Amino acid sequence: MTKADLIDKIAANANLTKAAAERVLNAFLASLESALVKDAKLTITGFGTFLVEERKARQGRNPRTGEKLTIPACKVLKFRPGKMLKDAIN
Numbered sequence: 001m002t003k004a005d006l007i008d009k010i011a012a013n014a015n016l017t018k019a020a021a022e023r024v025l026n027a028f029l030a031s032l033e034s035a036l037v038k039d040a041k042l043t044i045t046g047f048g049t050f051l052v053e054e055r056k057a058r059q060g061r062n063p064r065t066g067e068k069l070t071i072p073a074c075k076v077l078k079f080r081p082g083k084m085l086k087d088a089i090n
Helices: 003-014 018-039 083-089
Strands: 041-044 048-055 058-061 068-071 074-081
Touching: 003 018, 018 041, 018 048, 074 083
Parallel strands: none
Antiparallel strands: 041 048, 048 074, 058 068
């Protein structure tokens, strides 16, 4: 599913125009991003939890040359589905 497909579904389910549905989706995504940057965790009850975790620096290896290198520390986004979403999928 693409963003355009999602906008079509939102418009149909909420009885909105596609332009309004796109504004709603963009506002949600912007709010999600700002919440994760600020708090590093966002829980939507029944749907799931988005969280940002710190990944430590570690040693890696270039598969072509076998040369060892250091992979720098970074932040990664993780998602843990909620019970209602798990039940809907299964």
